[in-house]
Amino acid sequence: MLRLARVLKIPIETRAIKRSWLIDEIVIEFERREPEKIPTPKLHSPAIQIEHLEKRFGSKVAVRDFELKVNPGEIVGLVGPNGAGKTTTLRVLTGIIKPTKGTVKVNGFDMFKETLRAKHSIGYIPEKPTCYPSLTAREYVMFMARIYDLPTEIALVRMRYFVDVFQLDEFLDSYIGTLSKGNLQRVLLVGIFVRNPPYVLALDEPIYGLDPRGAWNLKALLKRLRDEGSAILISTHILEVASELCNRFVIMNEGEAVGRGTLDTLLSNHKNARNLEEVFLGLTGGIPQ
Ligand SMILES: Nc1ncnc2c1ncn2[C@@H]1O[C@H](COP(=O)(O)OP(=O)(O)OP(=O)(O)O)[C@@H](O)[C@H]1O
Ligand SMILES: [Mg+2]
Incomplete structure (x- = not known):
């Protein structure tokens, strides 16, 4: 993380740097630079x-x-x-x-x-939904990004975007074992969407368990993803x-x-x-x- 911050020339003035602050700075910097879009692979038909x-x-x-x-x-x-x-x-x-x-x-x-x-x-x-209870939500999402060979910087930008969509900000550093059912479901969704689209998704009762706003956001997102392939x-x-x-x-x-x-x-x-x-x-x- 520190190396990435140095490459991006983010000024680091204080010795005690909070990891979450650094991540936010990196995300802001990447959004400012509009990183080149990764070419979206075409799915096989039928997927x-x-x-x-x-x-x-x-x-x-x-x-x-x-x-x-x-x-x-x-x-x-x-x-x-x-x-x-x-x-x-x-x-x-x-x-x-x-x-x-x-x-x-x-x-x-x-x-x-x-x-x-x-x-x-x-x-x-x-x-x-079940998941590793002793990882934090942030650790789980970054773990998924690593499994799916996603560059850290892209993963951070995507995580930030979907954390906002699913309103998970205050739970990012909570242990997965402490999350409510709906919030766990949201974290699992972010773990999927941190990968490269287009997606092939198998969702078993994904709306059940989400509150009305979460359900609305997920429905809107699924429609958009469908329209994008x-x-x-x-x-x-x-x-x-x-x-x-x-x-x-x-x-x-x-x-x-x-x-x-x-x-x-x-x-x-x-x-x-x-x-x-x-x-x-x-x-x-x-x-x-
Ligand atoms: N591991 C298992 N061992 C034995 N029977 C099973 C097992 N898993 C599922 N079944 C049986 O297979 C049938 C189909 O179950 P399944 O869970 O696929 O239904 P479903 O359509 O998802 O139902 P629901 O709407 O309640 O979620 C049921 O009769 C269930 O009891
Ligand atoms: Mg079922």
Whole structure:
């Protein structure tokens, strides 16, 4: 950090320098210089490809013969009742658990043959966020930047930007183990966004747990990232959010895809339904009378 400050010719007059002050100075200096933009790599199309996926837990079939593609520039909503198999699908997609059958590819890389490259390409927010409790939020984000080979100066500028977006300033030097669920979720999001866009994202219930402002900021950010070419798969129970955010939907029930398409396609295939909620209820046990 000190070396970087010297290279940038930031005047260091006092012997007792606070690390957070130095970081702020470096960020301000980089913003002033408008560092050259890193060329944004193009994503493979489809960026997410799941084929013939089956996942069994003993005799329980959690997911069966499941297909899904997400292209760059799309947000796809994975919706379905509790126990439908959404989290299981995302855990296979991100290489956390192995499929019983089928393949998953991320940015063209097979998750179980080219694991490192595939994992390197995807950002994941789990349903139950967990993280290293004895790192501070700042240490975690910089650790992620190092894993993803990001130059420190770029990481610092991005961290500052996303810390502002998610209003994390006062928690930057808090231990992760002390954060509330929503703030932990925000830190994990900053840990993803510190990397180079465009992103391939698998987000399991990312809105749930955020307060209204956090949710609004995340939705706005996801739309912008989508428009800039990221590929986003999002599981959610909040159908209002799904309708507003997603280009297409896959409705899961008991491990299978029971409906898919844009909202218009789904509505024209289900004449009795007036909105996504009614399509969903119709396909997953019927609309309650
Ligand atoms: N590790 C496991 N061992 C045994 N069964 C499991 C395991 N993980 C998931 N299951 C089962 O697989 C099915 C699908 O679970 P999953 O968590 O994927 O559902 P979901 O669609 O994410 O539900 P929710 O909306 O409640 O989050 C459920 O019946 C669940 O009990
Ligand atoms: Mg789930």
